[in-house]
Amino acid sequence: MTTARPIAVLGGTGPEGFGLALRWAQAGETVIIGSRDAERAQAAAEKIKHRASVNVKVSGMENSAACIAADLLVLTVPFDGHATLLKQLKPAIRSSSIVIDATVPLAASVGGRATRTLGVWQGSAAQQTAELVPAGVSVVAAFQNVGAEMLNADGPVDCDVVVCSDDPEASRIVRALATRIPGVRALDGGKLETARILEQITALLIGLNIRHKGHSGIRITGLPASAYQTS
């Protein structure tokens, strides 16, 4: 059962966004790749069409056009362009949209290390997003810990996705979307404020990747089966 709403992946030409778009397209979802440059977005969409074994519904648009065409928006941009992009897209974001933020405020954004994070005044990139979106738009933090390499590889993804939002219904929709990626188990992580921990886990995983030459993810153990949502 597909989500029945198009999903716009803003910054979808980058490796993380491309990987998410690929997985959702392969699962039968309607995906729009957003980019500053409509042509680059269309090229990425073509790449997904060639790579997918099935007939997929994927197109490419400039970011603002993608916002107008969809109300499930996924942010996968480097942190240094995060606030600027949101301010620029604000007029294009439809009210009652859900903005899914996968951004991690890595210190690499300002020339530091990818194993460290920046302090964000609001507590996390996702909470910064909540301050920048139009009224009536729900923000959901998710997908920070699913690495681009895992998403772009074949086979199931060995990672859980903890989903945080102050809007329980938006959280539910995003958990369903997460389970469309083979291997992913989605977990309700409660309120948006917890995004700060999810974002920092990415810095930990990047450090482990560098140290141990791998593409790490996390699994949450010890919870009752009912806590884990799968497709």
Next chain:
Amino acid sequence: MTTARPIAVLGGTGPEGFGLALRWAQAGETVIIGSRDAERAQAAAEKIKHRASVNVKVSGMENSAACIAADLLVLTVPFDGHATLLKQLKPAIRSSSIVIDATVPLAASVGGRATRTLGVWQGSAAQQTAELVPAGVSVVAAFQNVGAEMLNADGPVDCDVVVCSDDPEASRIVRALATRIPGVRALDGGKLETARILEQITALLIGLNIRHKGHSGIRITGLPASAYQTS
């Protein structure tokens, strides 16, 4: 193969410290339970002797005496007593000791929520410890994410232990100690500064425990087999 050095678990009458002491005693290690009150420490040691199916080497002492008797020290105290205890124990800590810090600066320490952490000036409780121990003592951050319930239950622990330290040899010793707990895989997490992420993960796990009624832990996926140390 045991560690061949006694392990003093300071604050070992609390559930986390007791669980670690129990697991190490069961694995054949020599364990000293430390407490403010020597009698409470001895009572906890007796409890471990009764509970363990094998002959175990466990005793109880006042915290300072435990520091004098051992050079592998494990800190499992609530954050509100953390700095005070370290200042008090400073004269008793032998130089070239290893202090293993499992402390998490939960906001619950100051009447807040256990799903939130406090900002620690040095970056983490473990980095605060590094500032408070005598010169020549190595600090290792580990065991924050292994819940007391998992440790005190029977059967293997379904959790990985990421170990962080600025002293690679101390990190190696602590990883070996971690693998003495059945089920645990130990991972070199690099420098002590990363402790701040490990500490925050505990707040995430506590939130998941409350929300989903479980006793959660984490597993790191996607790294080559050589990254994971087991017994």
